[in-house]
Amino acid sequence: MALYPDYPIRTERLLLRPFTRGDVDAVFAYRRREDVARYLFDVALSREECALAVQQRISQVALEAEGDKIILAVELAESGALIGEVSLIWRSVDARQGEVGWIFDPQYHGHGYATEAANAMLDLAFGPGDIHRVAARCDVRNEASWRLMERLGMRREAHFREHALFKSQWDEEFIYALLWQEWRALRAG
């Protein structure tokens, strides 16, 4: 079903809210970095490209049709600092499939913020979003990302080797997934 969440979404230490035009500098601070771009489809972004990315995200706040994305800025509740973004894509309306993703500023790694924000997105997907299965994908070398998927309780469903080219090299990819009944068991326990 279509999903129009109420913003901001609050977690213990974070605020998940739509992007605004004032976020460009904070996004540029991490999207300009090569180490952040390494496993993203984009290369490191210029400030102009960040402005465009933020502009696109401002309206990505609801799921109305297949392929729609919700991309939210993640803010520290205490300081208001923007530390990254989390996303939910509606992959299939009929089969109620979703995909989550995230990009975080390395400056804020290691505090469990990504886990906290991603769990909020799973709750959004499986709760009001009525999604049946949520998947996430990452490069096999991106250990921080798949460790996070495992902390979220997701199962590794796929390990593709050399199935595509990624940035002119053979790609190796993990896909993780979580089913609605598994999410419910996690939250009950």
Added chain:
Amino acid sequence: MSSLSLPIGTDRLILRTFERADLDALAAYHTLPSMQRYVFSRTRDVAEVAGALNIMRSHVSLQRPGDTLTLAMTRQGDKKLVGHVSLHWSDATAGQGEVRFCINPAHAGQGYCREAVGAVFDLAFDHFRIHRVFMRSDGRNHHSIKLMQQLGMRLEAHYREHALFQGEWDEELHFAILDREWQRSAKVSDLPPRHRVA
């Protein structure tokens, strides 16, 4: 690449392109409910099989990505059609191909699929220079899963409830093999020209 040399002979089979005259033998297995569970196109009667056969008859080579080569599996002795196997060129830049097969259950369990799929792997890697071949299977199709394991393929994905298939939650396995992982069979060879069909 050099032109494709068909038909292909294996130990007990001849792999050739489909002909109009294959309709009844194809319908004999393609209309079975057990087959409908796993095939893409609905072929519930001979008329629908005729439509599918028309498409399969056009699958004679791989010229560009998206093309499919479909070969009839016929027995060397009695020329009987026992099933078919196909190679789909899914991606050119990354050299990806997908293999699918169907066997008439009356002729299953004799290793024909393994023979035919093995010959298609040779074709994919040696002739078409494909880098990675993958096959998909419903999670309940144990014969198919066993075959892929016997061929030395790796299980790359096990999707659960990731899609709806004919009104039920789907369970799908992906197996794959890279060109450097494929153990070529010495027994597969082109037939001499005199054995070629028309």
